[in-house]
Amino acid sequence: MGRQAIVFSKSLGEIAGALNSSLTVAEKLDCLVQVASRALGVRGCSLMLLDAKRKKLIHVATHGLSDRYVRAGVVEADKSLPEIMEGKTAAVTDTESDPRIQFGEMARREHIASILGVPVMCRGRIVGSLRAYNRIRREFTSAEEEYLITVANLAATVLESSGTLVSAEGSGSTEPKSAPHRRAVRSPVRAVSFAHPSEEDFARLLDFYQIEWVYEPRSFMLEWEGDKVTEMFTPDFYLPGLDLYIEMTTLKPGLTSQKNRKVRRLRELYPDTKIKLLARRDYDRLLAKYGHGPLAGAKTEGVGRILFSADQIQMRVRQLAKEISRDYEGRRILLVGVLRGMLCFMADLMRYLEVPADVDFMAISYYGSGDGGEAVHITKDLDVKPNGRDVVLVEDIVDTGMTLSFVLAHLEARHPATLAVCTLLDKKVRRLTDVPLAYVGFEVPDEFLVGYGLDYREEYRNLPFIALIRQQGRQGDIGG
Ligand code: PRP
Numbered sequence: 001m002g003r004q005a006i007v008f009s010k011s012l013g014e015i016a017g018a019l020n021s022s023l024t025v026a027e028k029l030d031c032l033v034q035v036a037s038r039a040l041g042v043r044g045c046s047l048m049l050l051d052a053k054r055k056k057l058i059h060v061a062t063h064g065l066s067d068r069y070v071r072a073g074v075v076e077a078d079k080s081l082p083e084i085m086e087g088k089t090a091a092v093t094d095t096e097s098d099p100r101i102q103f104g105e106m107a108r109r110e111h112i113a114s115i116l117g118v119p120v121m122c123r124g125r126i127v128g129s130l131r132a133y134n135r136i137r138r139e140f141t142s143a144e145e146e147y148l149i150t151v152a153n154l155a156a157t158v159l160e161s162s163g164t165l166v167s168a169e170g171s172g173s174t175e176p177k178s179a180p181h182r183r184a185v186r187s188p189v190r191a192v193s194f195a196h197p198s199e200e201d202f203a204r205l206l207d208f209y210q211i212e213w214v215y216e217p218r219s220f221m222l223e224w225e226g227d228k229v230t231e232m233f234t235p236d237f238y239l240p241g242l243d244l245y246i247e248m249t250t251l252k253p254g255l256t257s258q259k260n261r262k263v264r265r266l267r268e269l270y271p272d273t274k275i276k277l278l279a280r281r282d283y284d285r286l287l288a289k290y291g292h293g294p295l296a297g298a299k300t301e302g303v304g305r306i307l308f309s310a311d312q313i314q315m316r317v318r319q320l321a322k323e324i325s326r327d328y329e330g331r332r333i334l335l336v337g338v339l340r341g342m343l344c345f346m347a348d349l350m351r352y353l354e355v356p357a358d359v360d361f362m363a364i365s366y367y368g369s370g371d372g373g374e375a376v377h378i379t380k381d382l383d384v385k386p387n388g389r390d391v392v393l394v395e396d397i398v399d400t401g402m403t404l405s406f407v408l409a410h411l412e413a414r415h416p417a418t419l420a421v422c423t424l425l426d427k428k429v430r431r432l433t434d435v436p437l438a439y440v441g442f443e444v445p446d447e448f449l450v451g452y453g454l455d456y457r458e459e460y461r462n463l464p465f466i467a468l469i470r471q472q473g474r475q476g477d478i479g480g
Contacts, residue, residue: 008147011039015154026216026234028158029061036151037063040144042134043112047120047155049128050077051212057129058240060217065110065133067272072106081117084129089145090117094137113137116144120152122160130155198283199236199248201292208367209376209402211433214238222265233262235275242433245275248283282446286400286430290367303450303460304470308442313452313466316441317345320422321352323439324392332356334389336382338407339363341396344453345424349394360384364403376406391416396453397425401433408435425449
């Protein structure tokens with residue numbers, strides 16, 4: 001047996017050992033790309049999976065590549081080594097001159113000179129691609145190709161047995177579990193083995209708002225001694241559209257400080273990586289907003305501290321109206337409100353405006369409302385056409401940003417001339433989705449607020465001020 005054959009055989013043994021261990025799926029895949037990189041003597045390897053629409057490739061396990069390269073942009077399956085999607089091997093011997101390289105400049109900066117890529121197949125269907133990246137320009141041997149195909153098959157086995165890939169019965173299709181714009185969201189969520197029910201609930205919430213997610217997508221090395229990695233960290237979720245990792249500390253409270261430390265370390269080592277820690281209390285409060293979780297039925301003792309008096313609100317609304325009037329001078333705007341929280345704000349704002357304004361409303365379905373929809377949808381659309389108009393979307397509060405990002409996408413598709421958001425309250429600390437806010441009245445803390453249109457179970461909307469809700473001797477512990 002030649003030297004290379006021995007190396008390949010040993011490395012396959014190593015991968016098989018990892019696959020047959022108690023490592024998590026993410027750790028197994030990380031091990032696989034790491035061992036393969038070493039055996040092939042290349043700079044790094046990446047396992048990428050097709051998204052639900054089979055258009056994008058998402059890196060799910062990488063080794064030897066910088067974060068900058070991994071997050072260079074959307075890898076389009078039909079542009080980047082497209083023959084892989086036809087089940088063929090793709091070999092690039094010089095990335096500088098090859099048109100099949102989507103991010104050529106990035107590859108050059110990363111010192112990637114040649115690439116070998118093979119399809120990852122599950123039951124005869126292509127679900128992704130495994131690629132090896134080399135520092136030097138060179139041809140790849142058929143032994144290397146065969147080896148990479150074998151590793152791709154092992155990766156497929158891990159993915160399939162863990163439920164990471166979902167077989168859509170009847171349609172004959174196999175899709176990665178991230179399901180960005182899927183209507184029937186229940187089955188993919190069920191097919192993933194979540195470590196904790198709260199993670200499954202969170203995945204359902206993301207699915208409802210059509211936010212693409214990947215569960216435990218990759219592990220980060222946190223500590224090592226020489227060549228040996230002594231600590232890894234696998235965040236619970238990755239939201240590719242937001243390029244954001246989410247770690248939930250909803251398990252034992254004792255683990256919270258440990259997780260805080262890991263997140264701090266990750267930020268230190270990978271400063272470009274965005275990660276948000278969702279603590280138990282934050283998470284319960286988030287769920288309570290939709291009438292779920294342990295705080296949903298919490299008893300209240302009525303209204304607590306007043307955060308903004310009626311006078312303070314009026315003063316700020318008048319200022320906002322002035323800003324809008326100045327920015328839209330000489331134009332006629334269309335104010336759009338998402339029912340129902342914005343009603344007081346909208347009514348006051350429009351009366352202070354010094355530019356002509358039309359007004360219209362839309363409504364969307366709520367998570368857990370049981371109206372039959374498994375994904376957010378419009379329940380009342382605009383009567384006025386927004387096409388070609390200067391639209392100002394008026395909100396009472398922007399919290400996670402999920403409502404707004406859905407509504408904005410809906411409005412943008414109708415081609416307004418301009419589209420800006422005006423919100424009275426901005427609960428920035430709870431944001432999950434980046435949304436552009438042109439006009440903000442007040443930034444508010446993560447407390448449950450009522451009054452001036454905001455409700456708690458449909459109560460308190462008609463208060464002229466904004467206050468915290470008092471719950472069992474504590475203020476604002478319910479959600480928001
Ligand atoms: C509030 C508010 C926003 C949404 C913001 O509506 O009016 O539309 O929450 O939350 P998000 O940023 O987390 O998506 P709510 O669901 O309370 O309904 P309501 O307007 O009828 O009170």
